Amino acid sequence: MSKQLTHLNPQGEAHMVDVGGKAVTQRQAIARSEIVMQPETLAMIVEGKHHKGDVFAVARIAGIQAAKKCSDLIPLCHPLMLTKISVDIRADETNNCVVIEALCKLDGKTGVEMEALTAASIAALTIYDMCKAVDKGMVIRNTQLLxxxxxxxxxxxxxxxx
Known part of the structure; x- marks a missing residue:
């Protein structure tokens, strides 16, 4: 079976896919991103010593907000009525990184992969933003749909x- 790009019309022009005739089904997506940092930066976050406050709480809220705004950020994404968004964040002290997993759900006509990927990405970017004053060398990596x-x-x- 040949896969085709769905956001291109027969003339090769970008367009928003018409999902009007599709059935409403339960859909879910889980995405992940990691942000690698210096051990001291991770310790500062885990120990709650960051002067800007609870880094994980702020990143979690940012990820949730990002999933809700995905269609405003990515051209051709449909606005969705998400029924669940969760952003789980944990410190991986062995690998000096923070692991973010975002889950999005809905009952709808189109998938939620982009919303989950956006949530994980923005949560990682928020951690970078909050910690860049002490660690500009952080690396966001392994952003992927799980x-x-x-x-x-x-x-x-x-x-x-x-």
Missing amino acids: QKLGGKSGDWTHDKQD
Whole structure:
């Protein structure tokens, strides 16, 4: 089966996909991002010693807000009525990084992969923003879709999850 880009019309022009005739189904996506930093920066966050406050709480809220605003940020994304957004953030002290996983759900006609990816990305960017004064060398990496459930194309899980 040949895969085709859905956001291009027959003339090769970008357009928003018409999902009007599609069935409403339950859909879910989980995305992940990591931000690597100096051990001292991670310790400062974990110990609650950052002068700007609770870094994880702010990043979590930023990720949730980003998922809700995805269609304002990414051209051709449909505005969605998300029924659940969660952004889980944990310190991985072994690898000097913060791991972010975002989950988005809805009952709708189109998937929520971009919303989950946006939530994970913006949460990582928020951590960078809050900590850049002490660690400009942080690296955001491994932003990826881990799983999508539902829809016409069916379920999908990333082959290699850490």
